[in-house]
Amino acid sequence: MSQQNTDEQTTSEQDAGDGGSPDPTDDEMLIQTDVSESVDETSGTRRRETVVRAEHVDVWYDDNQALSDITMEIPEQSVTAMVGPSGCGKSTFLRCINRMNDLIDSARVEGDLYLRGKNVYDDDVDPVALRRRVGMVFQKPNPFPKSIYDNVTYGLEIQDKGGDYDEIVERSLKRAALWDEVNDQLDESGLELSGGQQQRLCIARAIAPDPEVLLMDEPASALDPVATSQIEDLIEELARDYTVVIVTHNMQQAARISDQTAVFLTGGELVEFDDTQKIFENPESQRVEDYITGKFG
Numbered sequence: 001m002s003q004q005n006t007d008e009q010t011t012s013e014q015d016a017g018d019g020g021s022p023d024p025t026d027d028e029m030l031i032q033t034d035v036s037e038s039v040d041e042t043s044g045t046r047r048r049e050t051v052v053r054a055e056h057v058d059v060w061y062d063d064n065q066a067l068s069d070i071t072m073e074i075p076e077q078s079v080t081a082m083v084g085p086s087g088c089g090k091s092t093f094l095r096c097i098n099r100m101n102d103l104i105d106s107a108r109v110e111g112d113l114y115l116r117g118k119n120v121y122d123d124d125v126d127p128v129a130l131r132r133r134v135g136m137v138f139q140k141p142n143p144f145p146k147s148i149y150d151n152v153t154y155g156l157e158i159q160d161k162g163g164d165y166d167e168i169v170e171r172s173l174k175r176a177a178l179w180d181e182v183n184d185q186l187d188e189s190g191l192e193l194s195g196g197q198q199q200r201l202c203i204a205r206a207i208a209p210d211p212e213v214l215l216m217d218e219p220a221s222a223l224d225p226v227a228t229s230q231i232e233d234l235i236e237e238l239a240r241d242y243t244v245v246i247v248t249h250n251m252q253q254a255a256r257i258s259d260q261t262a263v264f265l266t267g268g269e270l271v272e273f274d275d276t277q278k279i280f281e282n283p284e285s286q287r288v289e290d291y292i293t294g295k296f297g
């Protein structure tokens with residue numbers, strides 16, 4: 001999937017929670033939101049609530065099973081990395097969370113997937129409204145052929161959202177660590193930016209509608225080391241406000257920036273999901289250890 005950067009992908013991305021939902025009117029999906037915080041009484045530290053919970057999720061493309069019995073809980077305001085060899089279903093899982101798989105005719109999802117306690121596959125859930133709460137950033141930066149300003153406001157306009165656009169543009173670009181570089185050229189084309197700047201612009205576009213969850217499918221793999229490092233810093237920063245779920249092939253990147261790591265292996269199996277330090281230093285599974293240490297994959 002990650003290599004799929006076609007026009008078709010760009011079209012679906014516009015409908016995918018990166019601010020480009022095409023349906024401005026259907027704003028009716030109600031999702032029960034439990035925003036309560038809890039405090040661990042022994043340690044006094046804040047316990048992070050579960051934002052995304054998958055229970056026994058299976059995905060098929062026609063007869064090919066891509067994910068098998070995935071059960072996991074993703075905590076809020078943290079970075080969760082999905083790692084594993086090519087074709088093990090990482091992108092497929094990401095696309096379950098914002099129902100992007102709905103756009104693939106051959107895809108079939110079974111099991112339950114909850115966002116803040118509401119099953120996103122319930123009949124009363126509108127996938128377009130869901131994608132406003134679950135933003136997405138793709139491997140290849142894909143700004144629209146519009147000004148920097150219009151790129152950031154694109155999703156808001158499509159959704160017919162009111163508000164002070166100047167303020168939202170400034171806030172989103174600041175959150176995406178791009179404001180200082182572009183604030184005097186907001187009317188210039190987003191396509192004239194460097195690759196790393198373009199990706200940060202796409203991140204600004206994705207967060208402008210203020211989603212709760214930000215899905216990132218190998219967001220730095222098309223970038224040079226300096227731009228990659230900037231994106232990594234940014235991801236850590238974004239996790240203060242958002243729940244970030246990132247697919248990466250880069251083990252060092254997962255180790256550097258994530259709080260939890262999920263290791264998928266061939267057959268679409270989630271073999272281990274734990275704190276990143278535990279996964280990298282002392283995994284339970286020999287297969288995970290072999291994968292992490294590069295013995296296969």
Ligand SMILES: Nc1ncnc2c1ncn2[C@@H]1O[C@H](COP(=O)(O)OP(=O)(O)OP(=O)(O)O)[C@@H](O)[C@H]1O
Pocket residue numbers: 001002003061064065066084085086087088089090091092093104106
């Ligand atoms: N649109 C699709 N149509 C049919 N099969 C698909 C589609 N997308 C993915 N698959 C299949 O589902 C399986 C999982 O693919 P997926 O892209 O989710 O894996 P991945 O771990 O993200 O791979 P990569 O690391 O190479 O991006 C693979 O067998 C793949 O061929």
